[in-house]
Amino acid sequence: MNAKYCRESRVIQTNRVFQNDVNSHQTLFGGRLMRDIDEVASISALRHCRTNCVTASTDSIDFLSPIRTSDTVCYESYVTWAGSSSMEIFVKIIAEDLKSGKRKLAATAFLTFVGLDENKRPARVPNVIPETEEEKRLNETAAERARMRIERKEKNKEWSKFFSIAIPGTDSVQSSFV
Numbered sequence: 001m002n003a004k005y006c007r008e009s010r011v012i013q014t015n016r017v018f019q020n021d022v023n024s025h026q027t028l029f030g031g032r033l034m035r036d037i038d039e040v041a042s043i044s045a046l047r048h049c050r051t052n053c054v055t056a057s058t059d060s061i062d063f064l065s066p067i068r069t070s071d072t073v074c075y076e077s078y079v080t081w082a083g084s085s086s087m088e089i090f091v092k093i094i095a096e097d098l099k100s101g102k103r104k105l106a107a108t109a110f111l112t113f114v115g116l117d118e119n120k121r122p123a124r125v126p127n128v129i130p131e132t133e134e135e136k137r138l139n140e141t142a143a144e145r146a147r148m149r150i151e152r153k154e155k156n157k158e159w160s161k162f163f164s165i166a167i168p169g170t171d172s173v174q175s176s177f178v
Contacts (some may be wrong), residue, residue: 003127006135009048009079009089011040017069028067033093037061037109040077041089045113048079048087049125052116056086059110059149067106071095080135081142085122087113088142110145 015036023029038055045053067073077091093107117123130139 003129005129006078009044011043011077013040014072014074017071037091040075041091041111044077044079044089045087049115051123053113056112056114061109063107065104065106067095070097079128080138082125082128085115087125090138
């Protein structure tokens with residue numbers, strides 16, 4: 001399978017922030033930002049592997065600066081690294097004040113997607129070729145983030161043994177999804 005350049009999976013999406021997008025602090029709802037992050041990341045993943053894929057995890061979202069109704073929000077995403085069937089997608093969120101033109105880094109996120117074959121089983125995905133300094137740095141540090149994802153997943157599996165699946169306020173217990 002051929003490798004692909006990060007730029008081949010790059011997605012740029014810019015949105016306005018409207019009054020119905022903000023919370024009581026007049027800043028963008030975190031949930032709205034998270035939805036948009038997943039959306040652009042999914043497009044990057046599909047551009048990279050050109051097959052069905054699913055979000056395996058949202059590894060991190062770091063909120064760095066508030067986003068206000070006077071701002072636009074620019075999402076830039078691309079695949080930074082690929083394993084055999086998984087892909088790490090980086091999303092950079094830049095807020096721009098529409099009146100002053102001043103820009104700030106508002107948030108960053110890392111997500112993992114898995115390519116799927118026609119039977120919905122993990123499928124091989126192309127390797128990644130970074131070109132810019134940013135892409136190279138993210139690619140070089142991806143193995144450490146992948147190791148931390150695996151460790152976190154294992155810890156969560158252990159923790160899940162202690163979680164109830166009973167529906168609060170009812171006597172019935174639903175079966176686990178696992």
